[in-house]
Amino acid sequence: MRTLSVAATALLALGFLSPAASAAPDPGAAAGAGARAEAPASRAAPALRVRTVVGGLDIPWHVQPIGGGRLLVTERNSARLWLVRDGAKRQVRFPSRQVWRSGETGLMSLEGDPRFADNRRFYTCQGARGAGGSPQVQVVAWRLGPGARRAVRVRTLLSGLPAARDGRHGGCRLLVLRDGSLLFGTGDATVGTNPRNLSSYGGKTLRLVRTTGAPWPGNPWAKARKKAKRYVFTYGHRNVQGLAQRRDGTLWSVEHGSYRDDEVNRLIRGGDYGWNPVPGYNQSVPMTDQSLPGRQRAARWRSGPSTIATSGAAFVPERGWGAYGGNLAVAALAGQRVVFLQLDRRGKVVRTRVPDALRRYGRLRSVSVAPGGSLLITTSNGGNDKVLRVSPR
Numbered sequence: 001m002r003t004l005s006v007a008a009t010a011l012l013a014l015g016f017l018s019p020a021a022s023a024a025p026d027p028g029a030a031a032g033a034g035a036r037a038e039a040p041a042s043r044a045a046p047a048l049r050v051r052t053v054v055g056g057l058d059i060p061w062h063v064q065p066i067g068g069g070r071l072l073v074t075e076r077n078s079a080r081l082w083l084v085r086d087g088a089k090r091q092v093r094f095p096s097r098q099v100w101r102s103g104e105t106g107l108m109s110l111e112g113d114p115r116f117a118d119n120r121r122f123y124t125c126q127g128a129r130g131a132g133g134s135p136q137v138q139v140v141a142w143r144l145g146p147g148a149r150r151a152v153r154v155r156t157l158l159s160g161l162p163a164a165r166d167g168r169h170g171g172c173r174l175l176v177l178r179d180g181s182l183l184f185g186t187g188d189a190t191v192g193t194n195p196r197n198l199s200s201y202g203g204k205t206l207r208l209v210r211t212t213g214a215p216w217p218g219n220p221w222a223k224a225r226k227k228a229k230r231y232v233f234t235y236g237h238r239n240v241q242g243l244a245q246r247r248d249g250t251l252w253s254v255e256h257g258s259y260r261d262d263e264v265n266r267l268i269r270g271g272d273y274g275w276n277p278v279p280g281y282n283q284s285v286p287m288t289d290q291s292l293p294g295r296q297r298a299a300r301w302r303s304g305p306s307t308i309a310t311s312g313a314a315f316v317p318e319r320g321w322g323a324y325g326g327n328l329a330v331a332a333l334a335g336q337r338v339v340f341l342q343l344d345r346r347g348k349v350v351r352t353r354v355p356d357a358l359r360r361y362g363r364l365r366s367v368s369v370a371p372g373g374s375l376l377i378t379t380s381n382g383g384n385d386k387v388l389r390v391s392p393r
């Protein structure tokens with residue numbers, strides 16, 4: 001019965017695919033298509049140079065530059081923290097044993113403070129054990145100690161986020177926005193009611209004050225009686241694994257689809273993104289179910305019938321990247337590629353490109369921008385994973 005209803009839903013949905021979605025993940029579609037008005041011929045897509053910054057990692061989740069040519073890298077399953085400099089890596093002393101690890105959940109996203117040079121502060125989201133030992137996800141603020149030898153816990157900014165025992169759909173992604181707030185994308189922890197329940201942290205983007213962990217005062221329900229609701233920025237998400245802020249200030253999320261439709265969403269304050277997998281954990285429902293009460297925000301890009309497991313994303317710098325400049329670069333795990341989404345001024349996807357140069361490294365997790373404008377990408381194959389540096393030739 002279940003299989004039948006899934007197939008029927010898939011067939012029905014085929015008629016409703018947007019042009020952007022149907023063309024999206026196919027590299028062939030990018031190669032031959034003529035340039036649109038938004039991409040003058042003078043801005044051709046340059047060939048890409050891909051170098052290995054460091055290897056010998058195991059499921060590195062995220063990489064962040066911290067100045068002086070140094071990088072911090074998290075490993076999910078081992079919960080190790082690495083400092084990388086000049087192609088060599090050194091382990092930073094970190095309380096890895098306190099990180100709860102299961103399946104997709106462990107030591108995940110990493111974000112440097114904008115004032116890192118002064119305060120040496122950074123943030124992680126990670127699995128943890130709450131009171132009574134039950135698994136949860138937390139956001140923790142750290143300070144990098146003298147000589148970058150160890151990480152010192154400053155405070156737990158937010159705790160008690162839902163985690164499934166098998167670690168599925170644990171999110172998570174951190175991004176400090178230009179106004180200084182900390183945006184945090186979560187997973188639904190495979191509880192069907194979480195995404196639409198504004199009293200749950202699961203299946204949301206949350207916005208908080210990065211120094212104190214308080215809800216961001218501009219949040220849509222900042223004065224709500226229920227604590228979790230004060231943090232909610234958007235809801236109705238399945239498993240947010242990417243967050244990025246465009247030069248125009250707009251906010252974007254990337255999430256894994258169910259059996260179909262990975263999504264890239266433009267985040268609107270208080271917006272509903274339409275994932276409501278009930279009763280139980282019923283994944284045959286659409287990724288954006290417009291039949292729910294109120295308005296659901298349609299994805300700006302979706303993968304269509306086959307998912308590629310889109311994960312981290314970053315906006316490519318405008319300068320030096322030709323037609324890739326200003327694109328949203330989205331890494332894919334199962335799809336083993338980076339999809340470059342070219343957006344027009346209003347944030348509509350006008351073209352996608354999937355360069356062959358980035359299809360040779362297996363599963364790709366996270367994309368960060370390095371000083372100087374190259375992209376840093378983590379692989380996620382398990383055993384001899386790498387941080388790659390990608391730049392235009």
Ligand SMILES: [Ca+2]
Pocket residue numbers: 236263273274275287288289297299
């Ligand atoms: Ca959606």
Ligand SMILES: [Ca+2]
Pocket residue numbers: 289290291292293294295296
């Ligand atoms: Ca509706």
